[in-house]
Amino acid sequence: MDVNFLTTVRTYGLIDGLEMKNGETYVNYIRVTNAIGYIYTLRSNGVTIQETPLLPGKVYDGDIDGFDLNFLPSVTKVYANWNGFGLPADAIKQIDVESGMISAFGFKFY
DSSP: OOOOOTTTOSSOOOOSSSSOOOOEOOOOEEEEOTOOOEEEEEOOOOEEESSSEEEEEEEHHHHHHEEEEEEESSOOOOOOEEOOOOSOOOGOOOOOOOOOOEEEEEEEEO
C-alpha cells in the first residue's frame, strides 16, 4: 500500500484498513528525501501482532515475591519483583528494569 504523507511535514503516520495476521511481525519503512534530492531509507525493528494483549501485571518494591516494601535496607541496591502479566515465563523474550527517583522536577532514571 503506497501512502503519500507529503501533504505536511510530520513525525507520524497512520494507515488503517490493513489485514494483518496474529503472530506475524511487521516492519515500517520510512523514505525521506532532503532538499537536494538525497534519499534516506530507514527501517523499524518490527512489531508483532498479538490479538490477545498482555494482562495488567503488578510491580512490587523489594525482594519478597508478591509483597510490596515501603523501605529498602540498602543505599547501594534496589530490589523489585513482578507478576501477573498473563504469559508463561518461557514466552517472555525480554524484561527491562529501570529504577529512578520522583521529584518536583519529574522522574530521574539511574
